Amino acid sequence: MKPRVRFAPSPTGYLHIGGARTALFNWLYARHTGGTFILRIEDTDAARNSQEAVDVILNGLRWLGLDWDEGPLTGDATGLNKGDCGPYFQSQRKANYQRRVEALLSRGLAYEHEGAVKFKMTREPILIPDLVVGDVLRPLTDREEQDPDFVIMRSDGQPVFHLVNVIDDLEMNITHVIRGEDHLSNTAKHIALFNAFGVKAPHYAHIPLILNGDGSKMSKRDKGASLTSYLDDGFLPEAVINYLCLLGWSPKDNREKMPLAEIIERFDLPQILRHNACFDYEKLLWMQGEYAREVGDDRFYELAVHAFAKAGIDTNKFPLSYVKAALDTCKGKFKLFNELPTYAGFYFRDELVYEAEAAQKAFVPENKPRLEKLRDAFAALNPFDAAAIEAALKETAKQLGVKAGVLIHPTRLACTGNPHGPSLYHLIEVLGKEKVLTRIEQALQRF
C-alpha cells in the first residue's frame, strides 16, 4: 500500500518554521514514495482558532510549493475539498467523534467524569516503535500513576486533540505519522486509543525539533519563528526548502545545495537525525544567495518589481528597457530581494540621500575640481557606454595625477548616494548622461 501521510496543523496563530519543516518532511516522504500528502486542519479549539491563521497556513504551504493531494481547497472550513476522506477541517467532523466516543463508552473503555469523558488508559508501559528513534518503552509518569486516564471529550462536548488526531488518522487511513518529537511521549496515549478502536496504529517517525541559533527553544516571539517572516523578507522558497530539509536530515555525502528533484529522490526516513538542530540564519542567507544568483530573468524581474513596489517605488513609471538594464546590473550582487530598494533604489529616485560617513570622506574641497573635470569629460562623451565611461574616468584621473579610486568613490556617491552598489561604469551607462550630469551637479553643491 502506498504511504498516506498528513500535515495536521492547528490554526491558532502563525505557521511555525518547525511546523513548516514537519510539513516538508511529510511532503517529501509522500513524493519520494509516490504516496499521498494530506492537509488536515485541526481546528477543535474554537476559542483559539482564527480564519486568519488558516489562511496563513494555506498560503505558507503554497508559497513553499508543498501541494497537498487531499485537503481543503480554500480556507473556508465548510468549503470545497479534494480527496475522499473529507471534510478536512476537524470542526466539520464532529459527528464522527461523537459516534466513536459513544462506542468507547458502550464498551466500557471510557467513562464520564464531571461532565467530561475520560479514556481508560492502560496501566502498563507502552512500546512505541519509532522509525527514527527506535523502540521506545514509555511507562507512566508519577503523576499519571495517580490517574492515568485522560479526557477525550470536554464537559462542553468538544473533543480533545488526542482523540480527534487518532480518529482522523484512522479514518483517513494514515500509514505514517511524521511529526515533531514533542509528540513522542504522548504517542503512548495514541497507541492505546488505536488499540481501543481495534485498529493497528500507523508507523511513527518523530523528527527532532528546531531550536534557536543559541540552542534555546524557539518560541513565538523569536525572530524567524514564523514562516511568513521569510516570505516578507524576500527569501526564495526554494532556498528555504533546501535549507530546511538539511535540518534534521542528511543525504550523508556532503551534498547541500540540491535541486528539489534530487531531494525528493534521496529523502527517506532512515537518514533523519535523532538530535535537535539549531536554526542558523546565516547559513540560510548563504543558501538564499546561492539560489538568488540563479533566478531566471523573467522571475528576477517580477520579484524585483514586487520588492520595489513594497518599498513604495513604482518601476512602471520608467521605460521597461531602463528597468531591465538597471536590474541587470544588480543580479547576483544581493541576497534578499528586500535589500534591492536600498541597493538599487537610486535608479528610480530623483532625490538621493547621501550616506553620511561616505559623504564626509568623499565630498571634500580637494575633490571638487576633480569632480568638475570629470563632469566635463562625461559631458563630452559620445557614445555614453560603460567602456567609454571607464576610459574617460581613467584618462581624467591620469591628467589630474591621481589614482582612479580618488574619482571613483565620489562619483559613485554622487550618482547613487551609496558607497556600495553595482559596477560603477555600468550603472552610469544605465542612468544615462543627462541624469549623471545632473547628479554630479547636485553633489557639487554639497562640497
Next chain:
RNA sequence: GACCCUAUGGUCUAGCGGUUAGGACAUCUCCCUUUCACGGAGAUAGCCCGGGUUCGAUUCCCGGUAGGGUCGCCA
C-alpha cells in the same frame, strides 16, 4: 518530581573499534576587483565528563552532566 529523547569545531553535518576525524555556513588572512558581491588560495576551531569492554575507543556498554520533550477539559 517522574518519564522519554539527544550529545562530533560557534552552527548544520559526514564518519569510524585503529582515519592526518571529512564537508558546508560563520570568523580571520591573502589573491581577484580601486565599491559591494561572486570566485580562488589558506588559517583558526571539534569527538561533553567519568568508568568499563577491548591490544586499541570519538565509535560499544553503564553512570553522570547538559540540552530538549512530555506528564492539560492546549494542540
